[in-house]
Amino acid sequence: MKLNRTYLFWALWAFLTLFVAAIGARALYVSGDRTAFLPGETTGVHHQFEVACETCHTSPDFSDVSKITKDLNKTCVTCHKDELKDANDSHPIKKFKNPRMAAYWEKIDARFCTSCHLEHLPEDTLPGMVTLAGDFCVACHSEGEQDVRQNRESHADLGYETCASAGCHNFHDNRALYEDFLVKHGNVDWLHPEPKVAAAALARDRPRGGEDEISKYLASLDAIESARDADIEHDWAATVHAANDVGCASCHAAEAETAEQIDEQWTAAPTEAVCVDCHRAASQTFALGRHGMRRHPEIAKPRKAKSALKAIGIKNPPETLVSAIETYLDDPAPPAMMSTSEARVSLHPEAMGQAVTCTTCHNPHSENVNFTAVEACLTCHNDDHSLSYKSSPHFALWSAELAGDGPAGSGVTCATCHMPQTEKGGKVLTNHNQNDTLRPNEKMIRATCMSCHGLGFAIDALADPALIANNFSGQPMRHIESIDWALKRVEQPATDANQ
Numbered sequence: 001m002k003l004n005r006t007y008l009f010w011a012l013w014a015f016l017t018l019f020v021a022a023i024g025a026r027a028l029y030v031s032g033d034r035t036a037f038l039p040g041e042t043t044g045v046h047h048q049f050e051v052a053c054e055t056c057h058t059s060p061d062f063s064d065v066s067k068i069t070k071d072l073n074k075t076c077v078t079c080h081k082d083e084l085k086d087a088n089d090s091h092p093i094k095k096f097k098n099p100r101m102a103a104y105w106e107k108i109d110a111r112f113c114t115s116c117h118l119e120h121l122p123e124d125t126l127p128g129m130v131t132l133a134g135d136f137c138v139a140c141h142s143e144g145e146q147d148v149r150q151n152r153e154s155h156a157d158l159g160y161e162t163c164a165s166a167g168c169h170n171f172h173d174n175r176a177l178y179e180d181f182l183v184k185h186g187n188v189d190w191l192h193p194e195p196k197v198a199a200a201a202l203a204r205d206r207p208r209g210g211e212d213e214i215s216k217y218l219a220s221l222d223a224i225e226s227a228r229d230a231d232i233e234h235d236w237a238a239t240v241h242a243a244n245d246v247g248c249a250s251c252h253a254a255e256a257e258t259a260e261q262i263d264e265q266w267t268a269a270p271t272e273a274v275c276v277d278c279h280r281a282a283s284q285t286f287a288l289g290r291h292g293m294r295r296h297p298e299i300a301k302p303r304k305a306k307s308a309l310k311a312i313g314i315k316n317p318p319e320t321l322v323s324a325i326e327t328y329l330d331d332p333a334p335p336a337m338m339s340t341s342e343a344r345v346s347l348h349p350e351a352m353g354q355a356v357t358c359t360t361c362h363n364p365h366s367e368n369v370n371f372t373a374v375e376a377c378l379t380c381h382n383d384d385h386s387l388s389y390k391s392s393p394h395f396a397l398w399s400a401e402l403a404g405d406g407p408a409g410s411g412v413t414c415a416t417c418h419m420p421q422t423e424k425g426g427k428v429l430t431n432h433n434q435n436d437t438l439r440p441n442e443k444m445i446r447a448t449c450m451s452c453h454g455l456g457f458a459i460d461a462l463a464d465p466a467l468i469a470n471n472f473s474g475q476p477m478r479h480i481e482s483i484d485w486a487l488k489r490v491e492q493p494a495t496d497a498n499q
Contacts, residue, residue, distance in 0.1 A: 040120030054300035087173035135160035166463035167480030176445035188454035195452030199421035201409025235366035289433035302331035373413035388471035
């Protein structure tokens, strides 16, 4: 009896082990939710598509380490190549592929993104998703001709942990920090005589129709009687949509060509696809930021059961098996839109549970620039920087512009800095990637800060965490000496100096 019990125990243990292993293998190699296998928390915006593992992990099953490393790095570059190109990458991968750089490969192999940026290591992750110690510059810039403390007098007593201090150096993006730029803009006053954002001024100077024009225009419209709303039509008549003859049917019955078709196809709540038809550039940049990352074109689609079965050696899987997997064990897909409930930043409790879409910030029937540029942000964000905005000098300038006491473009909104506008061919384009100027924050210097401020002030302000937290209400309490050092290096000696 004792033997039988032991036998049954081991048989049950073996069965359960094989059963659990089969479930795990199915999830890993065929279909199903794999989040239980995550080795650690995903970093930053990557959490939005962590169920779409193939976005980053593109290697075939059982590939060797070399193949996996190359494929992982290829996916990094695929998503970030445009950003690195815009930044004129200071340390491009191609520089380190040169055989002359082989001596550095054993220190930090900068041919691969994953040498500095490893995913699923939240306890070791520094700002910028860096997973190396903060003094990583020492690996290359401490010997021979590259010893910066020897060939730069100003750096002689600095520790390598200070290299990446705000306002000094970034590994990739130094477009506002390189020496020639510092020298060129180093002696500019902290505030321009007539500070304003030129592209914003162009957008806000657009003539708006008066009440008489609006009434006359509305009288000429055709729309479904049951759908007419006098207040909505009045607001809409003063918009860019109306100015470009984008009428009700353009969005609510986008495919209709006749009055009868409008009546048949009328949709009370058009989808975002209708917005994208016209606002493609905005949609593309929106998909690059945290708000719209779920729409990023490189995010992997759910695995197809038939293809997954073939990949593990089942060349002609029975349709019943494929159907069962797709019905009961199908891959979860990232939700189509980000919800505020998923955010990893401080938000107002009452904002939780909202899907972030075009209409979250934009009312399609009116142009309330105050809401889209300010209130839409403050409705959700609950951090110190956001909460301090309405007591800041920037908000005072914005209020003055709205009241007609300040010129167009002189007000500073949330969107001014985080969704900067540019002018191209007389048209104003808004960058809907609201994270484009945030990491590192020196990316904001050329895009926005220098429209109104001198370079030195901008560098110091962005290097002062307390000033950022109170939304720039005051002067910087930190001073970054990079401009001072750059100017000193290029200063010519006096004509009567002993040479």
